[in-house]
Structure formats: C-alpha cells, structure tokens
Amino acid sequence: MAICCIGAGYVGGPTCAVIAHKCPDIKVTIVDINQQRIDAWNSQNIPIYEPGLEEIVFAQRGKNLFFSTDVDGTILEADLIFVSVNTPTKKGGIGAGFAADLAYVEAATRNIAKIAKSHKIVIEKSTVPCRTAESMRKILDANSRPGVTFDILSNPEFLAEGTAIKDLLHPDRVLIGHLDTESGKRAQEALTSVYAHWVPKERIVTTRLWSSELTKLAANAMLAQRISSINSLSAICEATGADVDEVAYACGLDSRIGPKFLKASVGFGGSCFQKDILNLVYLSQSLHLPEVAEYWNQVVIMNEYQKRRFAEQVVRELFNTITNKKIAIFGFAFKKDTGDTRESAAITLIQYFLKENANIRVYDPKVPESQMRYDLVVDGGVDQAHYNKFVTVHDSAYAAAEGCDAVVVVTEWDEFKTLDYTKIYEKMNKPACVFDGRLILPLNKLKDIGFKTICIGKSLPH
Numbered sequence: 001m002a003i004c005c006i007g008a009g010y011v012g013g014p015t016c017a018v019i020a021h022k023c024p025d026i027k028v029t030i031v032d033i034n035q036q037r038i039d040a041w042n043s044q045n046i047p048i049y050e051p052g053l054e055e056i057v058f059a060q061r062g063k064n065l066f067f068s069t070d071v072d073g074t075i076l077e078a079d080l081i082f083v084s085v086n087t088p089t090k091k092g093g094i095g096a097g098f099a100a101d102l103a104y105v106e107a108a109t110r111n112i113a114k115i116a117k118s119h120k121i122v123i124e125k126s127t128v129p130c131r132t133a134e135s136m137r138k139i140l141d142a143n144s145r146p147g148v149t150f151d152i153l154s155n156p157e158f159l160a161e162g163t164a165i166k167d168l169l170h171p172d173r174v175l176i177g178h179l180d181t182e183s184g185k186r187a188q189e190a191l192t193s194v195y196a197h198w199v200p201k202e203r204i205v206t207t208r209l210w211s212s213e214l215t216k217l218a219a220n221a222m223l224a225q226r227i228s229s230i231n232s233l234s235a236i237c238e239a240t241g242a243d244v245d246e247v248a249y250a251c252g253l254d255s256r257i258g259p260k261f262l263k264a265s266v267g268f269g270g271s272c273f274q275k276d277i278l279n280l281v282y283l284s285q286s287l288h289l290p291e292v293a294e295y296w297n298q299v300v301i302m303n304e305y306q307k308r309r310f311a312e313q314v315v316r317e318l319f320n321t322i323t324n325k326k327i328a329i330f331g332f333a334f335k336k337d338t339g340d341t342r343e344s345a346a347i348t349l350i351q352y353f354l355k356e357n358a359n360i361r362v363y364d365p366k367v368p369e370s371q372m373r374y375d376l377v378v379d380g381g382v383d384q385a386h387y388n389k390f391v392t393v394h395d396s397a398y399a400a401a402e403g404c405d406a407v408v409v410v411t412e413w414d415e416f417k418t419l420d421y422t423k424i425y426e427k428m429n430k431p432a433c434v435f436d437g438r439l440i441l442p443l444n445k446l447k448d449i450g451f452k453t454i455c456i457g458k459s460l461p462h
C-alpha cells in the first residue's frame, strides 16, 4: 500500500511519520508545495519542534517515509491520499472573519482529480465545515478521467501540539466517517487496517461522514468552552477572594466534570480553537440558527476579554503607566513544548503593551526572533521602526528580566517554574512585579523574596 499526504505541516508531518513508524509495510510520502518546508523535513533540522518527532522521522526517513515536492507523482502512485492542508479563517469576502477558507482543500482536490489514473481513497484530514466532503466529491467527479473512481472519508485529527506524538501513538479515539455505501465501507476498512497496526479496534470509531466532520468542530468547541468557563470564573475569583485553582480542582473531582482543560490562563491560543469555533458559528448562522451561533461565539468573546483584562491589569498594577518601562515576557509560543505561535496570547499582549510605549524584552526557549518579528510586524501590524526600538529578544529568562519593572509569564514552559527568582529580583527595578498568566509560579516564595505578585484568578494580598 502507498499513502500520500498532501500538506507537510503540524498535522501531516507528525501524523504520517507515526503511520510510517507503525506500518513498515506501507510507503508513506508527505508532499507539499512549499519547497523550503520539504527541504527542512529532509534536513537535520526538521521544521516542527514536537517532543519525540525527530527520533521517529530520523528512524523512518528514506526507509518508508519520504518528503517531496513531487505532488503529482506521489498522487499517481498512492492508494490512500490524506488531504492535510491548512484551512484558515477567511480574511475577506463572504463569511470573512468566521468561515474557513477552503481554497487549499479545493486546490488539493482538483489536483487529485487531474492526476489520478486509478481508484483513490481521499481522506479529509484537515478540519473542515460539515458537508465539505460533498463538495470534494463533486469536484472529483467533475474533473476526473473517465472510469476513475474515488471514495471520500473524513478522518479528523485530534492531536494537540506539544503532545502530538503521544496523542498519535495512544489516541483516545480514531474517527473515520464514511458514506453508507458498499464502496464507502470498503474504503473505511482500508483506512481502519492502517490504524489497526497500533490502535486497539475498539478505539477506532466509524460514523457517517457528516457526523465525523461535525465532531471535530464540536470537540474543539467543547474543549475551548471549558477554558472560557474557568476563565470567566477567574474574574469572579479575583473580585471575591476565591481561588480559581481551588475551584477548578474541586469542580474537576466530580467525575461528570473531570479535571482536564480547567486550567485558568491568560486565554487559549493555537491555530485551531478560535478558527474552529468561528467556523461553527458561521455554520450555525448559515443554517439560520442565530441562538446557537451566539452561544458558541461567546466562547471566543470570553477569550478576548480574558487577554484584555490581563493586559489592563498589568498596566494598572504598574501605576497606570508603562511608557518606557521594561516588561519581560516569559514565553511567546501558544503553549509549552511547541515553537508554534499561531494565535498566541503573547502576540495580543505585546501589541497592547507596545501601544503604551513599553519596552518589551522577550524570551522563549523555542521561538526564534524572526518568527516574533513576523507575528508582530508582518502579521500583527506593529510598525517596523517601533518594533526595532521597543522589542528585544533574549536567550534566557534571566537576560530578559534584567532591568525590568515586571515579568509577565505568558507560556507555561516548565523551566519558568524553577528559575532562580532571587537572582532575577536582584537585577530588576523596584518595586519588581511578577504577573503569572499561567498559574505556575510559587507565588508565596516570590512574595517572600520581595516581588509584588499578581496572578489570574487569585486576589493575593501583595
């Protein structure tokens, strides 16, 4: 069997590397139109930081795992084709700001139709709106060579960045949506046989196509909803003296609620949650279900509120002005153990602080300066000259904090928990403040050192 994966990104790369690792009898080729990305996958410096990924890629590459820009040639020889391209939120036109931009999915689908000379099983791996498979089928049928047939499956990916390899090796479930036809069932069995190399049969769930597509949006919306719920409660905690960690812990002990995804924070980031909820909101609006749309939209609104609330608190605690003050930002990635910065809360916070003319000194163990510059200047609208004057990037937390008025913890990197905060305190301006946007620091210890400590969801006397 030969598998082609179109899209060598955060999903295509790790997912198909794990398939190659677990299925030595299958040839897996991951293709992309981005030459630079493919070159990086073929180098010693792979383009994605993900614990455990490098080891798997280095072990399989050149054996049954290949990275290539030969999209057409790979489609031609494949039996199964994963479409794992990006589906960002549309920036213009109908549905701008909400709907998913399906241009990349459509381009990949048209390419498959044009090239295929034999039957292909086309698998939606990208996160797409409900009933996208129907559009893909129409495109394939209308553009294929005579006699060439296709099956379409939905196989959404549930991996989280930072734990992608663990999630792929031990998934809670693998979901395969298929049409209720003989051919659809055969296609589903073919894909099931791939996952069955390592995933227990009872964890491979099969549903109708549309249920599978909707499940992906629903799962992300529900996960994000839990974060917005606890974040909304964090505001009540600060106002009342309750402690959000205690509330989350005690709520999570109820087996019907469970403990996961109840960590209050400066707000969720990442390329998926916001995009997929907005997608669900748009779908609901399109289906003339305004109350449903409004319900889910509130999850995003609460997330924006949380980021803004935290940024305003920093300014307030620094005597209502941060002009020319130095603020150390600990962490730029959207979560720990990844170098991905898409929709990171750090971007929003730094934009806010720059508008107040603060000096920003950033440290992140995995995000290079070029990425920060891209996110803030190219994508984030910060003036280049302003960035050059007010933002510096440092190679350690200690260096970033030197001479600062405040440290703001934005990403929950483990190393921030065990820094020598006495050493940091000594080199900061006084009063020295620590704002813990992730609830990871030993605040009582920091207070004893002399820090003024401010933490989401806790009204600590500082």
Ligand SMILES: NC(=O)c1ccc[n+]([C@@H]2O[C@H](COP(=O)([O-])OP(=O)(O)OC[C@H]3O[C@@H](n4cnc5c(N)ncnc54)[C@H](O)[C@@H]3O)[C@@H](O)[C@H]2O)c1
Residues within 6 Å of the ligand: 006, 007, 008, 009, 010, 011, 012, 031, 032, 033, 034, 037, 071, 084, 085, 086, 087, 104, 105, 107, 108, 125, 126, 127, 128, 157, 158, 159, 160, 161, 271, 272
């Ligand atoms: N990032 C995640 O953790 C995650 C998890 C689950 C699902 N998803 C979903 O998976 C999809 C991919 O996400 P990602 O984070 O991997 O995106 P990504 O931007 O990292 O990768 C997508 C890749 O597809 C390539 N591409 C686009 N059009 C192409 C074409 N026509 N032919 C060949 N290559 C093409 C791009 O060059 C890019 O390298 C999205 O729909 C996303 O919502 C992402």
Ligand SMILES: O=c1ccn([C@@H]2O[C@H](COP(=O)(O)OP(=O)(O)O[C@H]3O[C@H](CO)[C@@H](O)[C@H](O)[C@H]3O)[C@@H](O)[C@H]2O)c(=O)[nH]1
Residues within 6 Å of the ligand: 127, 157, 158, 159, 160, 161, 162, 220, 223, 227, 260, 261, 262, 263, 264, 265, 266, 267, 268, 269, 270, 271, 272, 273, 334, 335, 336
């Ligand atoms: O209790 C929590 C859990 C997470 N977060 C934040 O939420 C964001 C998203 O985290 P996470 O879900 O762990 O990472 P993602 O890689 O965005 O993964 C989500 O999005 C993927 C893309 O669709 C899905 O496949 C995953 O199942 C889903 O968890 C990050 O900023 C986290 O810091 C919190 O603030 N509190």
